[in-house]
Amino acid sequence: MANPYGSVFAAVLIVSLCASAVFIECSSAGLPHTVNGYAFDNPDGTSAVGATVKIYVSSRPAQTLTGTVSPDHAWTLNTGNFDTDWSDGDTLVIELYNEYGDINSTTLVLDRSGSQQAQNLTIPASRIISRVIVNDSAPNKGDVVKILARLINTTSASGHADQNISFYAGDAYAGLDETNATGWAEVDWTVPHNATFGVKTVNATHVNVYNNTTSLTVCHQSKITWGSPNSGNYSSGSITLSCEVTSVNLTPLDSYPVRFHYQNDGATQYIGEVNTDFNGGASVSWDISGLAEGTYHPKCNITDNVTSYYTISPDYEDNTSILIDRTSPVISGTSANETVVRTGSAVMITSNVSDVHSSVESVYAYIQKPDEANIAIARLYDDGTNGDAIGGDGTYTLQGAVDGFAEGTYYIDMVASDFAENSAESENALTIIKDDTPPAAANKNPANGSYVSETKPTISVDILDTASGVNPNTIDMKIGGASVSKSITAISNGYHVSHTPVSELAHGESVSVNVSSGDNAANNASYNWSFKIDALPPTISITSPDDGYSTSSQTITISGDVNGTDSVPTVAINGVNISLESEGNESSTYSVVVYLSTGLNSITAAATDEAGNTATASISVTRSFSSVGGGVSGSETTSSGEISVVLAESVNHISKISTDEVSVLKFDDVEIHEVEIQVSKDVESISIGIRKLSGKPPDVVKPAVGASYTYIDISAENITDEDVESAVITFSVPVAWIDENGIDEDRVSLQRYNETTQKWAKLSTQKLGRSKTLINYSAVSPGFSVFAIVGERETSGTAATQMPTAAIQPSAAPTAVPSLTATVSAEPTSTSQPDSLSVERAAVIGVLISILIICLLLYRDRDKIRSFLKRS
Numbered sequence: 001m002a003n004p005y006g007s008v009f010a011a012v013l014i015v016s017l018c019a020s021a022v023f024i025e026c027s028s029a030g031l032p033h034t035v036n037g038y039a040f041d042n043p044d045g046t047s048a049v050g051a052t053v054k055i056y057v058s059s060r061p062a063q064t065l066t067g068t069v070s071p072d073h074a075w076t077l078n079t080g081n082f083d084t085d086w087s088d089g090d091t092l093v094i095e096l097y098n099e100y101g102d103i104n105s106t107t108l109v110l111d112r113s114g115s116q117q118a119q120n121l122t123i124p125a126s127r128i129i130s131r132v133i134v135n136d137s138a139p140n141k142g143d144v145v146k147i148l149a150r151l152i153n154t155t156s157a158s159g160h161a162d163q164n165i166s167f168y169a170g171d172a173y174a175g176l177d178e179t180n181a182t183g184w185a186e187v188d189w190t191v192p193h194n195a196t197f198g199v200k201t202v203n204a205t206h207v208n209v210y211n212n213t214t215s216l217t218v219c220h221q222s223k224i225t226w227g228s229p230n231s232g233n234y235s236s237g238s239i240t241l242s243c244e245v246t247s248v249n250l251t252p253l254d255s256y257p258v259r260f261h262y263q264n265d266g267a268t269q270y271i272g273e274v275n276t277d278f279n280g281g282a283s284v285s286w287d288i289s290g291l292a293e294g295t296y297h298p299k300c301n302i303t304d305n306v307t308s309y310y311t312i313s314p315d316y317e318d319n320t321s322i323l324i325d326r327t328s329p330v331i332s333g334t335s336a337n338e339t340v341v342r343t344g345s346a347v348m349i350t351s352n353v354s355d356v357h358s359s360v361e362s363v364y365a366y367i368q369k370p371d372e373a374n375i376a377i378a379r380l381y382d383d384g385t386n387g388d389a390i391g392g393d394g395t396y397t398l399q400g401a402v403d404g405f406a407e408g409t410y411y412i413d414m415v416a417s418d419f420a421e422n423s424a425e426s427e428n429a430l431t432i433i434k435d436d437t438p439p440a441a442a443n444k445n446p447a448n449g450s451y452v453s454e455t456k457p458t459i460s461v462d463i464l465d466t467a468s469g470v471n472p473n474t475i476d477m478k479i480g481g482a483s484v485s486k487s488i489t490a491i492s493n494g495y496h497v498s499h500t501p502v503s504e505l506a507h508g509e510s511v512s513v514n515v516s517s518g519d520n521a522a523n524n525a526s527y528n529w530s531f532k533i534d535a536l537p538p539t540i541s542i543t544s545p546d547d548g549y550s551t552s553s554q555t556i557t558i559s560g561d562v563n564g565t566d567s568v569p570t571v572a573i574n575g576v577n578i579s580l581e582s583e584g585n586e587s588s589t590y591s592v593v594v595y596l597s598t599g600l601n602s603i604t605a606a607a608t609d610e611a612g613n614t615a616t617a618s619i620s621v622t623r624s625f626s627s628v629g630g631g632v633s634g635s636e637t638t639s640s641g642e643i644s645v646v647l648a649e650s651v652n653h654i655s656k657i658s659t660d661e662v663s664v665l666k667f668d669d670v671e672i673h674e675v676e677i678q679v680s681k682d683v684e685s686i687s688i689g690i691r692k693l694s695g696k697p698p699d700v701v702k703p704a705v706g707a708s709y710t711y712i713d714i715s716a717e718n719i720t721d722e723d724v725e726s727a728v729i730t731f732s733v734p735v736a737w738i739d740e741n742g743i744d745e746d747r748v749s750l751q752r753y754n755e756t757t758q759k760w761a762k763l764s765t766q767k768l769g770r771s772k773t774l775i776n777y778s779a780v781s782p783g784f785s786v787f788a789i790v791g792e793r794e795t796s797g798t799a800a801t802q803m804p805t806a807a808i809q810p811s812a813a814p815t816a817v818p819s820l821t822a823t824v825s826a827e828p829t830s831t832s833q834p835d836s837l838s839v840e841r842a843a844v845i846g847v848l849i850s851i852l853i854i855c856l857l858l859y860r861d862r863d864k865i866r867s868f869l870k871r872s
């Protein structure tokens with residue numbers, strides 16, 4: 001602060017110096033001698049005008065001189081007024097006193113220079129406002145701030161009572177209060193809503209002289225509210241922290257800094273700072289990935305003073321509590337009151353679940369079929385309801401019926417989640433089988449309604465259940481209404497139950513069986529059946545023809561009687577089942593046509609009843625050789641001298657051929673190996689006979705083209721050409737016959753004789769393949785009659801030109817044919833062919849011509865031959 005009296009002091013000082021200079025110059029040091037100086041206001045504004053100035057020589061303090069400070073702040077005293085002269089070099093003490101008793105002093109060394117100027121004196125403050133205190137250094141607008149100040153005496157350091165203190169906050173008057181006995185005064189200042197933001201000086205003043213100051217900051221915001229998240233549980237990633245800043249009247253504060261931090265175990269960590277938007281909102285992303293599990297307190301605060309960041313008043317700070325939890329719940333066990341259920345069952349599933357941090361939020365049961373398709377998802381509760389016994393004990397319960405579920409096996413996965421969204425799964429924690437179907441009975445033995453020849457038959461049945469399984473303790477077997485001992489053996493999906501009677505059962509006795517059982521789902525069933533004892537065999541006889549009967553016919557009718565002893569028998573003739581005259585009766589007759597082979601035929605009739613008892617009867621019948629036309633044994637000679645003998649024969653019998661099937665007949669000892677028949681209507685009791693002939697049958701013309709290998713007679717009984725849809729005939733021809741007769745193997749065919757038109761028809765023939773000895777063919781025929789296997793000769797090459805058709809003779813029959821064929825021609829000579837003499841003449845003429853040609857060649861080259869012979 002500039003001294004307002006500097007110019008006056010300078011002027012006085014100059015005059016004094018001039019006067020002193022004159023005095024020194026004009027006189028010597030001695031009495032009287034003046035001392036002068038200036039007294040000024042002290043720093044707190046107290047005036048020094050009128051203050052008392054007292055001087056004395058330090059060695060004689062009892063002798064004092066006093067004066068008063070003039071309005072121009074100057075004072076003057078004459079040291080000549082001391083009672084005792086002073087000496088040059090004495091120390092003069094100068095003291096200044098004001099009205100309040102405040103004192104200040106200085107010293108001056110006296111000399112003989114004349115008037116002496118003392119240094120300036122300042123009246124010190126006797127009282128000060130020692131402290132100014134505010135209870136809130138950063139208030140909001142509208143907040144009430146308590147301001148205190150203390151007035152004390154600097155000498156005694158005690159408070160001044162009953163003194164008025166005025167308070168100011170910045171430019172605003174804050175109030176007036178009188179100090180108490182200890183010197184304290186206080187006022188409550190309400191921060192005006194129109195106050196400017198920033199630092200304000202708080203001033204306490206006494207009589208406009210004594211004052212002191214402090215400061216406070218009117219903050220830019222008046223209210224902060226936590227936005228999100230609420231207190232909760234989190235596992236990883238980032239969390240968005242947000243808050244809202246408004247004024248006291250809830251007006252959003254825009255573009256103002258908000259700081260975010262968190263506390264954990266007492267330590268504070270900075271997160272980030274962001275300015276509010278126009279809605280007063282501020283948010284930051286908090287990455288918690290690297291933080292350990294535990295409880296954290298994210299906070300946001302607002303302040304202008306970064307140094308007070310962690311000391312900000314709670315009024316400007318809001319927070320929440322976050323639990324970081326990465327540990328999944330633990331599913332320690334899952335069980336059910338029933339695991340095998342049926343419709344109407346009430347199932348209660350319980351699961352023990354715990355979580356070390358954030359606690360369990362939910363537990364679900366995923367009910368699945370074996371294909372892992374979810375059938376239902378149900379929630380378990382730990383709240384003391386829905387079958388749960390005690391709420392909050394960590395045991396979660398689901399109670400419900402299974403009526404809507406289909407039968408089968410169900411797998412239950414348990415999934416538990418905590419509030420931090422950590423989850424745990426217990427796969428296939430439980431298996432439940434729903435079964436509404438009782439066990440089934442299979443393989444009843446003896447079968448229901450059957451006949452049994454044994455008098456101690458083993459009675460058995462298989463009890464099966466593929467769902468919950470058979471409960472063996474429920475199995476019971478009764479014979480004739482009485483429980484019997486039984487053997488129970490485990491098999492796949494169930495048990496095999498059997499019993500063998502100790503005592504024999506009587507012939508004709510009807511035996512009733514009852515078996516009852518249940519499964520593990522308490523489904524029960526009972527099974528009943530019966531059978532009959534037939535311990536005696538049936539009887540059978542052949543009444544016609546007599547044993548030893550002889551005939552040349554291809555067929556014979558066999559007749560007889562059959563009788564059962566309790567059950568109905570069946571009859572087979574030579575192993576082929578036949579129909580009875582009275583079907584389904586214990587006693588009946590039978591009659592059946594049987595094909596005979598040439599020679600001795602054994603015919604056996606066998607009867608088998610329903611219990612498996614059998615009886616047989618046999619006779620022998622002889623069939624002699626017959627011609628193709630029948631009626632004559634051996635061979636037959638026509639008017640033209642032709643003969644035909646049966647070389648081999650094979651017969652097939654078929655009980656039935658249906659339109660929806662193809663029947664294949666196999667034959668032995670003949671060139672026809674197989675006949676495949678498809679019919680246009682169902683036919684029954686069919687017989688197909690094949691006879692290989694030694695030559696062309698009598699009264700049958702010869703095929704017009706080609707050489708005949710053999711003739712075949714195929715006869716059929718109980719089937720006509722109209723019944724035949726198609727007949728595929730498979731046959732073979734020896735390779736030797738093909739080669740010996742110059743036959744083109746691709747031009748071999750099967751030809752059929754038509755008795756009505758008396759002509760041969762060439763059938764569609766296909767070569768199937770060949771071996772070393774045979775070539776196989778197949779042909780399609782519309783019916784059966786006499787057939788010829790015909791081969792056409794090659795059309796080019798030496799064999800075709802040098803061997804006339806009339807000279808071809810069929811080869812001998814295979815070795816399997818009787819020796820009779822060795823003396824009989826396979827194909828009679830036609831009258832239209834040249835005789836043997838003509839052939840011989842042609843041969844002689846050919847030889848002679850050859851000799852003539854040779855002679856002519858020799859004669860032409862005679863000279864060359866002669867020369868050759870000479871050289872030789």
